[in-house]
Amino acid sequence: MSTHGTEAPRPIRIALLGCGTVGGEVVRLLTEQAGELAARVGAPLELAGIAVRRPDKHPELPPQLLTPDPAKLIESDADVVVELIGGIEPVRDWLLAALHKGKSVVTANKALLAECSGELSEAADSSGADLYFEAAVAGAIPLLRPLRESLAGDRITRVMGIVNGTTNYILSAMDSTGAGYAETLDEASRLGYAEADPTADVDGYDAASKAAILASLAFHSRVTVADVHREGIAGVSSSDILAAQKIGRVVKLLAICERVTAEEGAESVSARVHPVMIPRAHQLAGVGGAFNAVYVEADAAGELMFYGQGAGGAPTASAVLGDLVTVARNRVLAGRGPRESAHAALPIRPMGQTPTRYHISLDVADRAGVLAQVAQVFAVHDVSIAAVRQRDRLSTASLVIVTHSAPDSALQSTVDEISRLDVVREVVSVMRVEGEDS
Known part of the structure; x- marks a missing residue:
């Protein structure tokens, strides 16, 4: 759409689907x-x-x-559809219909994008419409556009971050107060940091959807939520938090998306969400409360970090309005935004083959030869030990082991076999570690 002479430009008409907390801020x-x-x-x-x-x-x-009828607005003369309803069906059909009609779409729907972004992108390409979704990950933090546009000429190797405010609040509170998971979740619900049904947050579903979007953009490959290994924080105990504190670390739920290169040079994508121990000196360790932060590593740009409010009505509405201004400007100037970039089509690396590191805390019998028996199990599974710390108390001893990098399946098998040793009374804590060289 272009204008000539002194004729007033035609308004860009917007159909808004959903008007809850974020939608109300958009209208305001x-x-x-x-x-x-x-x-x-x-x-x-x-x-x-x-x-x-x-x-x-x-x-x-x-x-x-x-109107109670979103389909009616799709059929209207609107130029842009802003979707803030959430969920997959029937929203998917509405947005596909809008895109096929040439209407640009702005959405904050992470679940839909994590499952159907390829289909939506193809619909946008076929009609020349725009599809923008900055608000789907990390609220007001400008993150997706840098990955999609600013770093388009670079080679991104890793994206790692805190992308769920509820779980970050809970883990931060457990670290600072020493309280257990259940009581901290109750407190988070009372303060409004956790939903009445916190499942999507605490079980990692929300973060997994965001990880799929981040990996797709960073590595120019279609990654869906089904490709993301997911673990939540319900299993994180006060013992885990204490174990991390003893070695100068803090526990965070991280989304980790990596470009993994095998020995023969073949590349693949690993996308995972799970609790990890990271050093307190790491940039992500100091991100407290309900804030989000994402750490990006690229060949030319080096290390970048994006930090800010990851949720809430006004911050999310800010991201929606930013997208809306862009797609509306494209309409006025008869231009188009960036298309989907999935040319690399890298395969997904299974979690079992993904290199990780473990922190393992054991209660063992206090007698000679225990460490040798435990170390033998590591050797059988070809897992190298990076550090060992041992402490005696009465008839038992605590043994803390941090491994070097190894395939996750080998580490899991090692822990399973160790737990069956007669000299091991209890596997107290098992958690992956990040943030240091392997």
Whole structure:
């Protein structure tokens, strides 16, 4: 769309699907900053309609704009569809219909993108529409656009970060107070940091969806949530937290996406979400509360870190508005944003073949030869020990072992066999470690 002479530009009409916490902030910003947004875009931004489940529950919104039927807005004369409903079906069908009609789409729907981004991108390509989704990962933090655009000429090797505020709040509180997981989760719910049903957060589903999106962009390959190894934090105990503190580490739930190169030179993508111990000196260790931070490593750019508010109505709405301004400006100038980049098509590396490191804490019998028996198990599985710490107390002793890097399946098998040794009374803690050379 272009303008000529002194003719006033036609407004860019927006269909908003969903008007909860984030959607309400989007409407507020569109209203309060209308003049400034129009200047940035080159045309006014105008709401064509707002789809909400129960229009009567939204007295704060203009009633003439409200409809309970999102499909009706898809069929309207809207230029851009902003989707803030969440979930996969029927949202997938609505957005595919919008893209096929040439309407640009802005979405914050991480679950949908983690499962269907390829299908959505193909629909956008076929009609020349834009598909933007900055708000799907890390709220207001400008992260996806740097991966998608700013670093498009570089070779990214690793993306690692804290991408879920609820779990970060819980683990930070456990570290600072010494409280257990269950009581800290209850406190997080009371303070509003955790949802009434926290499953998506504490079991790692939310972070896994974000990891799939990050890996897809970073490594130019289609990665879905099914490709992401996922472990949550429900199994993290106060003993794990204490074990980390004793060796100068802190426990975080991290999304880790890596470009892994095999000995013969073949590359693959590893994408995983699980709790890890990282050194307290690491940049991510000091990220507390509900904040997010993502650490990116690239060949030319080196090490980069993105930090800020990862959730909340206003921060997420900021990311939505940023995308909305971009796609609207593209409409005015008859341009297009970046397309999907999946040319590398790297295979997914199974978790068992992914190199990791373990911290293992054992209660063992206090007698001669115990360490030799344990070390023999490591040797059988070809796992090298990096450090050992031992402490005697009465008839038992504690044995803490940190390994060098090895395939995760070998490390799991090692722990399983150690747990069956007569001299091992209990495997107290097992957790992967990150942040130091192997």
